[in-house]
Amino acid sequence: MNAVLHAVRVKGIASEAAIVDATGLSLGEVERELATLEGDELVLRRPSRKRPGWVLTEEGRIHHGAQLAAAHxxxxxxxxxxxxxxxxxxxxxxxxxxxxxxxxxxxxxxxxxxxxxxxxxxxxxxxxxxxxxxxxxxxxxxxxxxxxxxxxxxxxxxxxxxxxxxxxxxxxxxxxxxxxxxxxxxxxxxxx
Missing domain, CATH: 1.20.120 (Four Helix Bundle (Hemerythrin (Met), subunit A))
Known part of the structure; x- marks a missing residue:
């Protein structure tokens, strides 16, 4: 299961720093994985001055659900x-x-x-x-x-x-x- 995708799902809206806290990955690893997930249209950056961060797309929710179902x-x-x-x-x-x-x-x-x-x-x-x-x-x-x-x-x-x-x-x-x-x-x- 993709740890970054899972962290975004659990948090709902997640900054890079929050994903680092949740996963234990380095900031560079999180940024690279977010770029890949964004390219795959599984996450998107929420443009908000009050609470910016990453969220799952509908496709991301489906993909995460399938990964989680197969994870255990x-x-x-x-x-x-x-x-x-x-x-x-x-x-x-x-x-x-x-x-x-x-x-x-x-x-x-x-x-x-x-x-x-x-x-x-x-x-x-x-x-x-x-x-x-x-x-x-x-x-x-x-x-x-x-x-x-x-x-x-x-x-x-x-x-x-x-x-x-x-x-x-x-x-x-x-x-x-x-x-x-x-x-x-x-x-x-x-x-x-």
Missing amino acids: DDAELAAIAEHYEGFLAVNAQVKTVSAKWQHATDDAARFELIDRIETLHGRAAPVLERAGAAAERYGRYGARLGAALEKLEDDQRFFVSPLVDSYHTVWFECHEDFLLTLGRTRAGEGSE
Whole structure:
């Protein structure tokens, strides 16, 4: 499966830097792959001053869906589904803490929420590490979530801001990846 195409699909709109964060590829590798994908009419650059980035074309969505469907055998999908259950075991709590963060008005409340997200991360990280054995990209989510927590110490945007690789942003992308891979929807499982 093409990692750049997958990152654009999961993110919806993705800058080159965001694709680098998501894939671990170098900026040069990402730029070359985007140029190839653009030439194949699978992605296009979204011209927007507010939120520019790369998006999939309709053909890109079809191509990605076919790649993803062929990317995992039944045993891998069963393992991913099992690890997804572990992810879901903390998902609602992560969403609750993230929502509370957006309404916290004082430092004491925010420090408490940071402690809570660190505790939840302690439960989620082993799940993603094990999921990474079935599909390497899930291990990257765990690493990205850990990096967001480290940056949160100095920059509070790394809790929920969509403008950086924040904990909430990476969590949302990981959830989206599980759903796409397993052929599920947020509405179907009640996690909108």
